[in-house]
Amino acid sequence: AQSVAQPEDQVNVAEGNPLTVKCTYSVSGNPYLFWYVQYPNRGLQFLLKYITGDNLVKGSYGFEAEFNKSQTSFHLKKPSALVSDSALYFCAVRDNILSGGSYIPTFGRGTSLIVHP
Amino acid sequence: NAGVTQTPKFRVLKTGQSMTLLCAQDMNHEYMYWYRQDPGMGLRLIHYSVGEGTTAKGEVPDGYNVSRLKKQNFLLGLESAAPSQTSVYFCASSYSSLAAIRDTQYFGPGTRLLVL
Numbered sequence: 001a002q003s004v005a006q007p008e009d010q011v012n013v014a015e016g017n018p019l020t021v022k023c024t025y026s027v028s029g030n031p032y033l034f035w036y037v038q039y040p041n042r043g044l045q046f047l048l049k050y051i052t053g054d055n056l057v058k059g060s061y062g063f064e065a066e067f068n069k070s071q072t073s074f075h076l077k078k079p080s081a082l083v084s085d086s087a088l089y090f091c092a093v094r095d096n097i098l099s100g101g102s103y104i105p106t107f108g109r110g111t112s113l114i115v116h117p
Numbered sequence: 118n119a120g121v122t123q124t125p126k127f128r129v130l131k132t133g134q135s136m137t138l139l140c141a142q143d144m145n146h147e148y149m150y151w152y153r154q155d156p157g158m159g160l161r162l163i164h165y166s167v168g169e170g171t172t173a174k175g176e177v178p179d180g181y182n183v184s185r186l187k188k189q190n191f192l193l194g195l196e197s198a199a200p201s202q203t204s205v206y207f208c209a210s211s212y213s214s215l216a217a218i219r220d221t222q223y224f225g226p227g228t229r230l231l232v233l
Contacts, residue, residue, distance in 0.1 A: 009157075032220060043121070043207055043224035044160075090160065094220065103220070104150075104175075109159035 002027045004093040006108035013081045014116050021076040021111045023091030033074040034092040034105065035065055044090060050074060061085070081115045088112050118143050121225035123208050129231045130198045138193040138228050140208030148211045149191040150175075150222070151183060153204040160207070166191055198232045205229050 003026045013019045025031055032051055036044040048059025055067045065076045076089060089112075094105040124139040140149065151163040162175030166185040180202060182194045191210075195202060208225040 034221070036222075036224075041227075043226045044209075044222070045224070046221045049221065092222075104162065104165060105220075105222070107152075107160040109157065 002031075002093055002095045002106050004091050004106050004108045006089075006091055006111045008111050009109075010112045010114065012114050012116065015083050016080050019078050019081040019085070019113065019115070021089050021091075021113060023074045023076065023108060024072050025074060025091075025093040026072060027093060027095040030096045031072075031074075032094040032096060032105075033065070033067065034094075035059065035063070035074075035076050036090045036092065036107075037061075038088040038090065038110070040087075047076070047089075081113075083115045083117055086113055086115045120144065121208055121210055121223050123206075123225040123228050125228060126226070127229045127231075129233065130195075131233050132199060134198050135194070135196050136198065136230075137195075138206055138208075138230075140191045140193070140210075140225060141189055142191075142208075142210040142223070143189060144210065144223065145188070146210035146212055146223070147188075149185065150209040150211075151181070151191065151193045152207045152209065153177065154207060154227075155204050163193065163206075195230075198230075200232045203230060203232045 005024045034049045035047040038044045050057045050067045058064045088110045090110045091108040092105040121142045150165040152160045161177045164183040166172045169188040172183045184192045206228045209222040211222045
C-alpha cells in the first residue's frame with residue numbers, strides 16, 4: 001500500500017525568504033515522487049519528480065525537492081519566495097511495486113502556500 | 118497540441134438529473150484519470166483507464182460511471198446527480214506508467230459542477 005502526507009494545510013512566508021513545503025510518504029518498495037502546483041481556477045501543473053539518482057531534484061520556477069529515504073520525506077523548497085508562488089501544492093507518490101495490475105499515484109491533500117509582499 | 122481539455126467548464130444540475138463530462142487528450146497517452154477536488158480533501162481518484170476499452174474503480178467510484186471507447190476520450194457520467202457530487206472535477210492523462218521516467222500526469226482545466 002502507498003500513502004502520502006502533507007502535514008501543513010497552509011504555509012506562510014515573506015517574499016524573499018526561503019520556503020519549505022513538507023511531504024512524507026509510505027510505500028512497499030521504492031518510491032517515485034512528484035510535486036504539482038495548482039494556481040487558482042486552474043488544473044494541476046507538474047513541477048518536478050524523483051525517480052532515481054541524485055537526492056536533490058531541480059524543477060520548474062526555481063523549485064527543488066530533496067529526497068530523504070531514511071526520513072521518508074520529499075520536501076519542496078525554494079531559496080527565495082515570490083508572491084507569484086502563492087498557490088496550492090500537491091505531493092504525490094507511486095510505488096515501484098506493481099499493485100492491482102497498474103501503477104496509480106496517490107496524492108496528498110495539498111498545502112496552500114501564501115507568500116506575503 | 119491542446120493537451121487535456123474538458124467539457125463543459127461549468128454546469129448546474131438539479132438532484133436526480135444526469136450528465137456526462139467529456140475529457141479529451143491529444144498526446145496519445147495510454148492512461149487517463151478522473152479526480153474530484155473538494156476543500157480539505159485534496160484530489161480523490163474516481164475512476165481510471167489504462168487503455169482504450171478498459172476502466173477501473175478508484176477511491177470514490179460510487180455514483181459515477183466511465184467509458185473509454187476511444188483512446189483520446191474518457192467520459193465521466195453521473196446517472197442521478199446528488200448534492201454530495203458538487204465538486205470540481207479534473208481529468209488527467211499520462212503515458213503508460215510502466216515507464217516511470219515518463220510517468221507525469223497532465224491535467225485538464227477542470228469542470229465545476231453544482232448540484233442543487
